[in-house]
Amino acid sequence: MADDTTDTKSSNQMWGGRFASGPDAIMEEINASIGFDKKLFAQDIRGSIAHATMLAHQGIISAEDKDKIVHGLNTILSEIESGNFEFSRQLEDIHMNVEARLATLIGPAAGRLHTARSRNDQVALDFRLWVKEELQKTEQMLTGLIAAFLDRAEEHAESVMPGFTHLQTAQPVTFGHHCMAYVEMFGRDRSRVRHAIEHLDESPIGAAALAGTGYPIDRHMTAKALGFREPTRNSIDTVSDRDFAIEFLSIAAIAGMHLSRLAEEIVIWSTPQFGFVRLSDAFSTGSSIMPQKKNPDAAELVRAKTGRINGSLVALLTIMKGLPLAYSKDMQEDKEQVFDAAESLELAIAAMTGMVRDMTVNTARMKAVAGSGYSTATDLADWLVREAGLPFRDAHHVTGRAVALAESKGCDLAELPLSDLQAIHPDITDKVYDVLTVEASVASRKSFGGTAPSEVRRQIAFWRARN
DSSP states (O other): OHHHHHHHHHHHHHHOTTOSSTHHHHHHHHHOOHHHHGGGHHHHHHHHHHHHHHHHHTTSSOHHHHHHHHHHHHHHHHHHHTTOOOOOGGGOSHHHHHHHHHHHHHGGGGGGTTTTOOHHHHHHHHHHHHHHHHHHHHHHHHHHHHHHHHHHHHHTTTOEEEEEETTEEEEEEEHHHHHHHHHHHHHHHHHHHHHHHHHHOEEOTTOTTTTOOSSOOOHHHHHHHTTOSEEOSOHHHHHHOOHHHHHHHHHHHHHHHHHHHHHHHHHHHTSTTTOOEEOOGGGOBOOSSOTTOOBOHHHHHHHHHHHHHHHHHHHHHHHHTTOOSSOOGGGGGHHHHHHHHHHHHHHHHHHHHHHHHHOEEOHHHHHHHHTTTTTTHHHHHHHHHHHHOOOHHHHHHHHHHHHHHHHHHTOOGGGSOHHHHHHHOTTOOGGGGGGSSHHHHHHHOOSTTOSSHHHHHHHHHHHHHHO
16 A cells, blocks of 8 residues: 555656656557647548438438437537637547537437447548548649649740759750659659559448448448548458558658759759859848848758658658557557648648749850750760761760860860861761750750750640640
8 A cells, every 4th residue: 555655656756747647647648649630620520421421321320310410510510610629638539529529519319420430440531531632632733833844844945954964064955854854753743643542542431440340331322422432342451551641651752852853953053153043032031141142941941841751751651560450559640740741742842833933044044054064075976976977986985085175175066176176087077066056966856755845845735735
């Protein structure tokens, strides 16, 4: 008994001032999820209305009780949306908060709502509905970002800029072609979103705790009412599956990586050393000490958001990797990761769409440096193959000598005298100068998917038709 009399005091000392009553308070703190899963209130109420309607249709509950339940649930929805609903931590989660309020509103009929279901399939339904809606929102936002790039690509189908490998000047391209590279990336992201919606388009409700139910429910009816293609086909997998959430995070991480690469280019391009683009004031900030500064903070923050999204993906993979079937309380930790990643992704796409539409492109600066680093050297090699009949490896060697000579003279390839070029190889004629300008280089790249303006416009037309 002595141990009993000192237990509470020692527990309080052990746990510190954060917890008022020792282990009980700690259990409440670790067990409650209402602080974050209240975000699922609309999905929870929508699922409950569909479930109650099905129960009445199947004769499992009376029509009178169903009407009371539906009316009560709609009342609760209005209370939450208007900010007049008091969430309770003691009731743990969104499901019990709604159910308790329903009992207050309509009395004993509220107890019939949980017939033939469990919180296990209920949360699986709520979360799946939320992720599906978020994926649909992401699809729309990616479509808007693609449209912004298509507009810029069309505007700059002929604007010459340097293309890079290893961040070193490689060959001239057009800014329109560069924009279309991101159209392809974000188009694949959108395709992944659409596939993910297809993968999760199955209704969990009716799987109950893990084994299904003995009540004569109609899962196809609830699936249809909730906008799902069909019900899930295995009750154990249904309550233990979080693949759909992991797939969302995977998609978000890949899209975030694409956004981060674009953000990095914008950061580089907006420096005075490059001067390719200028961000609008809406997506820039200044310095507290240096009045001349215009910082690309929005792009930098998009770049940083990717780290948060990646962390969420790794966290949920780690949470799920060791769980036996079926449901475990560990899975309560799934939602905050997805909610945070979704918010980060939405903000990043919106910010990037705004930057792409608003930024000023310095075409004169791009063109001025497009020929730097002997970017038309490959064009000279190709001309030697085409006009002088050299094998490409030989032409590559001859071109390398020409580049070395131009470098020693401090001039571009197009500025080398014909006599110097002929000293390197006698079959070079003055026609070679037709291919040594950046405009000629770009125009010649007419292979499917190439940077020639005509080909860029072909790809723009393709994407406009499918966007």
